[in-house]
Amino acid sequence: MSDVENARHKERAQRHKAVVDAKIAAAQEDKGLLLVLTGNGKGKSSSAFGMVARTLGYGRKAAVFQFIKGAENVGERAFFSRHPDVIWEKCGEGFTWETQDRERDIAAARAGWEQAKVALADPSISLIVLDELTYLVTYRYLELGEIMPAILARPAMQHVVITGRAAHDDLIEAADTVSAIRDVKHAFRAGVRAQEGIDR
Amino acid sequence: MSDVENARHKERAQRHKAVVDAKIAAAQEDKGLLLVLTGNGKGKSSSAFGMVARTLGYGRKAAVFQFIKGAENVGERAFFSRHPDVIWEKCGEGFTWETQDRERDIAAARAGWEQAKVALADPSISLIVLDELTYLVTYRYLELGEIMPAILARPAMQHVVITGRAAHDDLIEAADTVSAIRDVKHAFRAGVRAQEGIDR
Numbered sequence: 001m002s003d004v005e006n007a008r009h010k011e012r013a014q015r016h017k018a019v020v021d022a023k024i025a026a027a028q029e030d031k032g033l034l035l036v037l038t039g040n041g042k043g044k045s046s047s048a049f050g051m052v053a054r055t056l057g058y059g060r061k062a063a064v065f066q067f068i069k070g071a072e073n074v075g076e077r078a079f080f081s082r083h084p085d086v087i088w089e090k091c092g093e094g095f096t097w098e099t100q101d102r103e104r105d106i107a108a109a110r111a112g113w114e115q116a117k118v119a120l121a122d123p124s125i126s127l128i129v130l131d132e133l134t135y136l137v138t139y140r141y142l143e144l145g146e147i148m149p150a151i152l153a154r155p156a157m158q159h160v161v162i163t164g165r166a167a168h169d170d171l172i173e174a175a176d177t178v179s180a181i182r183d184v185k186h187a188f189r190a191g192v193r194a195q196e197g198i199d200r
Numbered sequence: 201m202s203d204v205e206n207a208r209h210k211e212r213a214q215r216h217k218a219v220v221d222a223k224i225a226a227a228q229e230d231k232g233l234l235l236v237l238t239g240n241g242k243g244k245s246s247s248a249f250g251m252v253a254r255t256l257g258y259g260r261k262a263a264v265f266q267f268i269k270g271a272e273n274v275g276e277r278a279f280f281s282r283h284p285d286v287i288w289e290k291c292g293e294g295f296t297w298e299t300q301d302r303e304r305d306i307a308a309a310r311a312g313w314e315q316a317k318v319a320l321a322d323p324s325i326s327l328i329v330l331d332e333l334t335y336l337v338t339y340r341y342l343e344l345g346e347i348m349p350a351i352l353a354r355p356a357m358q359h360v361v362i363t364g365r366a367a368h369d370d371l372i373e374a375a376d377t378v379s380a381i382r383d384v385k386h387a388f389r390a391g392v393r394a395q396e397g398i399d400r
Contacts, residue, residue: 050248
């Protein structure tokens with residue numbers, strides 16, 4: 001690039017920086033966020049686990065409640081559950097069509113939710129992941145009217161991440177950050193099974 | 201629920217299980233996947249870091265190349281870079297409007313890409329994250345014609361995750377799994393700055 005082009009680039013970059021800096025200056029609040037990761041695409045739970053890693057990187061504590069996941073020994077649990085700053089609770093035994101026992105699924109979900117409520121009242125826990133919580137609402141294992149008060153009354157600086165397809169409108173309304181992950185393409189449809197390290 | 205309702209539920213669950221089982225039986229291939237996480241929403245890089253955690257959970261190795269991220273000591277780097285099975289390379293000093301020096305940015309991107317190519321030829325690395333690689337293409341720091349051959353020639357079981365907004369069509373075409381993360385709502389627009397453990 002010529003000196004003239006470089007100078008122009010620098011001028012454009014300076015203008016862009018001024019705009020970005022102004023936006024950053026306008027955002028100065030710190031608060032515990034409610035995040036919802038929904039949609040049919042790959043990346044909802046893995047994104048939540050990335051935030052667990054970030055949280056641990058600051059020396060803070062995280063708690064993960066896996067509401068649906070079955071018994072198979074998946075990578076995220078093998079990795080995080082042995083970390084001293086992580087609470088890891090498996091609260092389900094698979095999707096309802098796998099267990100085929102609705103009463104048992106409801107009991108497992110409710111027991112998990114009771115544990116999650118304890119974490120939601122504990123200000124020493126910086127991040128709580130309620131993995132696949134949306135299905136509990138969809139299947140009517142739990143009512144939103146039971147879930148929302150505990151989430152809204154949590155400690156001011158505690159972050160909560162909820163994952164799962166078809167998040168309820170009230171949940172989206174209450175959330176600070178919502179990402180809808182669209183499934184553009186998935187290897188599973190091309191005949192590739194769930195890969196260790198990627199899908200589980 | 202009554203016994204009749206429970207029996208109906210079980211029957212529906214069994215039919216559903218038969219459908220799901222048939223789909224799972226049809227997907228039996230194992231292969232190294234190319235995943236692209238794009239779109240403007242929150243969750244692209246954090247999802248990639250979740251897959252790093254999953255990979256480590258199986259005792260496998262991962263390599264992360266952060267092409268844009270600035271010098272600030274973010275949570276994911278603090279957490280993963282000290283892990284013995286992780287290669288962590290920071291290949292940028294921030295977005296171009298921050299550095300305001302295009303020549304230096306290009307040099308950093310190219311040096312990072314040379315390191316990534318070494319990892320892309322190493323079958324002992326199970327997962328490679330090319331974090332924010334899409335911007336290198338958008339800014340024309342690197343051409344896709346340079347990037348794609350190394351990705352396509354990688355070891356058969358090696359997974360690659362590419363993150364960043366506005367992924368190029370050729371990249372999406374070549375990928376096995378693509379998620380487009382839509383920004384439904386973001387706390388930043390409500391005046392909340394980037395929160396430790398969540399956004400960085």
